[in-house]
Amino acid sequence: MRIVQLDLADTQALRACHEVHKTASATDDPYQPPMSLPVFSVWVMNGWESNPGEVWYVPAEEAGEAVAWYRLGLPDLENRDRAFVLPVVRPSSRRRGIGRELLRHAADRAAANGRAVLASVSGQDSAGDAFAGSVGAKPGLVEARRALDLRKVPASRFARLRETAAAAAAGYTIVSWTGTTPGEYLGLVAAAFNALNDAPRDEGWEDDLWDAGRVRDRADRILRRTGVRGYSVAALHDATGEMAGLTQVRVDPDHPDWGYQGRTAVTRSHRGHRLGLLTKATMLGWLATAEPQIERIVTGNAESNEHMIAVNETLGYEVYGPGSQFCEMPVAAAAAV
Ligand SMILES: CC(C)(COP(=O)(O)OP(=O)(O)OC[C@H]1O[C@@H](n2cnc3c(N)ncnc32)[C@H](O)[C@@H]1OP(=O)(O)O)[C@@H](O)C(=O)NCCC(=O)NCCS
Structure with missing residues (x-):
C-alpha cells in the first residue's frame, strides 16, 4: 500500500482527502454536516489549535481519488511527548487492514518526531x-455532544x-466583536483561554499556556x-479590567444553518457570578439578529463538566447524537499492531 505525504499545494490530493472525509462523515456521524473544503484544508494540517502536523494519504487506483488518510498533530509548545492521530478510511474500503497499516505508519512518524504517546478520538460506539x-487503545474521557435547536426555543428566553444573569453580575461590562481578536484584547483573551486548563481532561496532558502572541498567531x-464568521462575547471586570468571561461561536458560510460553539471560559476568581450564562445568553440574543438562519448550535463538553452543562441545559441545549470517546496508547504499542 502506498502512503504518500499530503502537500497542501496539491489541491487535487487535498480534494480527494476531503471526499473521503465527506463519505466517512455521512457514515460515521450523520448528525452534523462534514467540514467544508476551506475549513477541512486549514484543520487537516494544523487542527483547531494551530499545532504543527503532517497528513499522509493512500491514493486510490481511480485517478484523483483517495482511499484513506490520517492527520498527525504534533504539538510544539506543550505536550511534546504526545501526538494526536486521526485515521480515516473511506467506508467502501474498510475492514481490509488499512486502518491498522495507517496506525503503524503514524506510530513510526510519531516516533521519528520524538513522541511516546499516541492519542485519538472517535465517535462513541x-x-x-x-x-x-x-x-x-486505552479509553479516556467522554465528551457529550449537545445541540440547541433554535427553532424550538423562543429568542425571548435568552x-x-x-437579565437574570446580569442581576447577579454587577461590576462587569459586556463587550463583543466579530472576526479575529482585536489587538487590545489579545492578552485578556489569552488569560481567558488559560482558564480552560481547569476543564476536565485525561491524565498526562499538560496545560495549554496562551499569551497575546499565541492568540494573535494561532x-x-x-x-x-x-470565510468562516466568528462571534465573541466577553465580560470585562470593571474594577481590574480583566476579562472575566468569554464565549465564542463560529458560522461556516457553507453550512449557515449551523453554529459551532467554540471556547467558553470564566476565569477562576470570577466564577459564581453567572458570567457563563450572561455571556452565552448575550451571544444567543446577538446571533438571533446577526445570523437569523442558524437552526442549531452544537457544543461538546466532558461528561463531568457539570457547571458548563448546567448553563447549556438552562439555555435549552439537549444531548444530540453520540458523543466523542478519547483514547490513547504508547507509540511503541501502536507501531506493533
Ligand atoms: C476506524 C477506521 C479508521 C478503521 O479502518 P479499517 O481500515 O476498517 O480498519 P482495519 O481493517 O485495519 O480494522 C482493524 C480491526 O479493527 C476492528 N474494527 C474496525 N472496524 C470495526 C467495526 N466497524 N466493527 C467492529 N470492529 C471493527 C476489527 O477488529 C478490525 O479487524 P478485523 O477486520 O480483522 O476484525 C475506519 O472505520 C474509519 O475511518 N472510521 C472513521 C474515523 C475514525 O473514527 N477513526 C479512528 C479514530 S480512533
Whole structure:
C-alpha cells in the first residue's frame, strides 16, 4: 500500500482527502454536516489549535481519488511527548487492514518526531471506537455532544436569562466583536483561554499556556484563512479590567444553518457570578439578529463538566447524537499492531 505525504499545494490530493472525509462523515456521524473544503484544508494540517502536523494519504487506483488518510498533530509548545492521530478510511474500503497499516505508519512518524504517546478520538460506539478497542487503545474521557435547536426555543428566553444573569453580575461590562481578536484584547483573551486548563481532561496532558502572541498567531487561523464568521462575547471586570468571561461561536458560510460553539471560559476568581450564562445568553440574543438562519448550535463538553452543562441545559441545549470517546496508547504499542 502506498502512503504518500499530503502537500497542501496539491489541491487535487487535498480534494480527494476531503471526499473521503465527506463519505466517512455521512457514515460515521450523520448528525452534523462534514467540514467544508476551506475549513477541512486549514484543520487537516494544523487542527483547531494551530499545532504543527503532517497528513499522509493512500491514493486510490481511480485517478484523483483517495482511499484513506490520517492527520498527525504534533504539538510544539506543550505536550511534546504526545501526538494526536486521526485515521480515516473511506467506508467502501474498510475492514481490509488499512486502518491498522495507517496506525503503524503514524506510530513510526510519531516516533521519528520524538513522541511516546499516541492519542485519538472517535465517535462513541462507532467503527472508530471498535477499531480503537481492537488495537488496545486505552479509553479516556467522554465528551457529550449537545445541540440547541433554535427553532424550538423562543429568542425571548435568552433575553430573560440575560437579565437574570446580569442581576447577579454587577461590576462587569459586556463587550463583543466579530472576526479575529482585536489587538487590545489579545492578552485578556489569552488569560481567558488559560482558564480552560481547569476543564476536565485525561491524565498526562499538560496545560495549554496562551499569551497575546499565541492568540494573535494561532487562535483565529480558521477565521483568517476561510470565510468562516466568528462571534465573541466577553465580560470585562470593571474594577481590574480583566476579562472575566468569554464565549465564542463560529458560522461556516457553507453550512449557515449551523453554529459551532467554540471556547467558553470564566476565569477562576470570577466564577459564581453567572458570567457563563450572561455571556452565552448575550451571544444567543446577538446571533438571533446577526445570523437569523442558524437552526442549531452544537457544543461538546466532558461528561463531568457539570457547571458548563448546567448553563447549556438552562439555555435549552439537549444531548444530540453520540458523543466523542478519547483514547490513547504508547507509540511503541501502536507501531506493533
Ligand atoms: C476506524 C477506521 C479508521 C478503521 O479502518 P479499517 O481500515 O476498517 O480498519 P482495519 O481493517 O485495519 O480494522 C482493524 C480491526 O479493527 C476492528 N474494527 C474496525 N472496524 C470495526 C467495526 N466497524 N466493527 C467492529 N470492529 C471493527 C476489527 O477488529 C478490525 O479487524 P478485523 O477486520 O480483522 O476484525 C475506519 O472505520 C474509519 O475511518 N472510521 C472513521 C474515523 C475514525 O473514527 N477513526 C479512528 C479514530 S480512533
